[in-house]
Amino acid sequence: MPELPEVETVRDGLDRLVVGAVVRDVEVFREYSVRRHDGGPAGFADQLRGRRVIGAARRGKYLWLPLDEPGHEPSAALLAHLGMSGQLLVRDPAVAGEWAHPHLRVRLHVDGAPSGARYVDFVDQRTFGHLSVTDLAPTPDGAPGGYGSPLPALPEPVAHIARDLLDPALDRDLVVARLRRRRTGIKRALLDQTVVSGVGNIYADEALWRARVHFARATDAMTRPVAHRVLDAAAEVMTEALGQGGTSFDALYVDVNGESGYFSRSLAVYGQAGEPCPRCATPVRRDEFMNRSSFSCPGCQPRPRQGRW
Template structure:
């Protein structure tokens, strides 16, 4: 499943390749891929057609493109004043296998170039297109209203205004967001009565950390996933937060983690941070730090990978 660095790679690609473009036509090839847009595919197409893509924003694993009418008018029917911020966005969640792929005019003209799992296509005014491709169909697109951010800060990375899509309003800021309040995060985590990894995976506490990067961050911080949050020192929590920031920054520099062809950036290229993983998926292999074989445990219907020596399990490991 794409995690924060993968989605940020996609956001950065959208910011580079599609901003300033206007949507000229929308094809919804599979209605299930727009199921969260309750007004239906025709309404989604109507809300997108004629709109200019003005900013690419991300919060956690959600990514969205702000929409206006090309004249600075943000109202959904063109009834806003010039210079008003947009009040709608094209919101994407990639799910397990979703991809947003930018096609140039040359790609459009190429025979047989269409992806077999194309679900939605936005035709753009430069004769190119933005395709939503999704093999497993867990991802979705929609055009929700924007609402004020709870803390008054920018909606997310790349946001020009303190607004975010209504379905994302409950999602916390992520470790790469400069507006993240570290002290507030520490206080909220230490007030929980749960395990450390469960807390890091809670998107209402801090967003964007998934199974892979949680394991990698905790290995770097030398903390076991079952450590009770209410027993952690402030320094321990900050160490885990810094480790998550570090590992995600390194993954972002390499284009994310890709185990197969289901995650690619907007140009169709896979990331390769999987070559740098220390413990995730490394059961039985030597820990890069001490040589102890990596251990795998069942965790929340998934797996957790740790070094038994570097990350000793707490005696009261309830989680």
């Protein structure tokens, strides 16, 4: 599933290539891809036609395009969640017809983009992703709703999602307090999007390796300095991944131009079972974790004993 760096890479592309454009037409090729929109495909298209995209924002793994309201503050946005395999591709209509993607679900025809008329194609092989037009709600703290937009508002379905580690409005001490109130393992807490958003399986493993913390370490027995160290490591690894376009293991994750990220070449432990740890050369271990896998170094990240660390 795309995590924060991958979604931010897509958001950045939309910000550069689509903001300022007007939606001229909408085609929905698979109704399930707009299942979260009240009013179905017809209502989805009606609420987009004629609207101007005035921004591209993200919180955690969610991204949205605020839509203009002439004479009023923006009150709605096109919300996207990429799910397991969703892609938003910005394409030139002059050449798009030469290649019809077999998993094209929704197409927006936009005019007035910085680079001219374009298609914005939502492609989704596994169909877990979705698009919807949703109302914006004010943020409780009055700060911008997400990275990339100054508006103190965010889509109502995202209101329960915590800020992420790259959000300038994030209160890091508050996140540490949330972590230490949980009675769970640190990796489970990092994956809880109501604690801090945007961290998924890949970057949780990489962050914990950098912080030298085992994934099962108890959050309620964790000192503040250690909790800060974990969060700092997560922010660091995601920033580095963002600089490399994210992590791509196959063709399911690409940016808006269809290009893959290459941070997978820099992964220390994720997917590296049996390979030597880059730091101490101990073979990386794979454990079953929440119906997925967790990768760690037994030398650098020893399994915790009971008691406070």
